[in-house]
Amino acid sequence: xxxxxxxxxxxxxxxxxxxxxxxxxxxxxxxxxxxxxxxxxxxxxxxxxxxxxxxxxxxxxxxxxxxxxxxxxxxxxxxxxxxxxxxxxxxxxxx
Numbered sequence: 897x898x899x900x901x902x903x904x905x906x907x908x909x910x911x912x913x914x915x916x917x918x919x920x921x922x923x924x925x926x927x928x929x930x931x932x933x934x935x936x937x938x939x940x941x942x943x944x945x946x947x948x949x950x951x952x953x954x955x956x957x958x959x960x961x962x963x964x965x966x967x968x969x970x971x972x973x974x975x976x977x978x979x980x981x982x983x984x985x986x987x988x989x990x991x
Contacts, residue, residue, distance in 0.1 A: 900957040915944040923954040933991040959986040
């Protein structure tokens with residue numbers, strides 16, 4: 897696993913996870929900035945990571961990052977919306 901990072905120039909959060917063969921693959925979330933809020937537009941995991949929980953671990957890292965940085969998130973992507981519904985312990989980061 898690689899560290900969570902905010903690639904601000906690309907408006908993308910990303911993190912690497914090892915697939916079943918040990919190759920590092922990305923999970924990312926594209927976002928827009930509106931009034932200081934990060935609007936999560938799209939979350940995607942590399943196909944080699946799907947079904948292994950990497951996207952969920954990424955979302956947890958994203959929510960933790962938002963909390964630490966004082967950011968507010970507004971999920972628009974269906975996956976991000978569903979993840980936040982299942983994890984109300986991160987409601988404090990929602991706009």
